[in-house]
Amino acid sequence: MPTSLRPSQALRLWHDVTFDLVRDGEHDLSARQMAVLLTVYLEMPPHTVRGLAAKLGVTKPAITRALDTMGRLGLVSRHRDAADRRNVVVQRTVAGALAVERLGDLIIARHKELPP
Template sequence: MANQANSDQLVGILRDTVVALVRRDGPDLSARQLGVFLTVYLTDGPHTVRGLAAELNVSKPAITRALDRLGELDLARRKVDPMDRRSVLVQRTLKGASFLRDMRSIMTAAEQTARETVVPEEARKAG
């Protein structure tokens, strides 16, 4: 039962985070775009279209479309690999780093809200 409650809490944090991202001024990313963005920013690179497609188990055109949008928003950029001109590297940007920082703050607030909600609920059940 505790495992279910923890899972529900995590899903609630995700929901609150996504809702906050949608409501605020700024980019509104699809799940795929967010997955690509987070992979680029939270895992060690270098990142390539081919590598991202393999890691996320989606097609290269799907990664390309996500990167097109991330590029429009200046959250990531593509650069031809100087060592292998056939390969394209995905790079982080200052605006992307700022977006990730904002996202961390939003998630931290959502987690705090979830904790405050669970404690009174557990006290009510115990009493």
């Protein structure tokens, strides 16, 4: 575990990274979309619409729409589950992995710049 963040550092970090995301305007993802994206890329698959909706505490159509948007951006892809064809599994993409990786780099860079 890293050394503890102080409140001013924590907020400064959040501000700086959010600021970069808005300023660069690449993603323009809502908080929900960001939560879905990171859940898909950080947690163990498989990820279904229902599972994501339950985990995030939102409705299924909200997940469907988030996946629509992120699919349009190439950040995730959807695939029918062959075993149970009612299910849709959300899969990672190269572009999505790159975007997540860039976000990680951004957080780390801003974290390094934090005042002591």
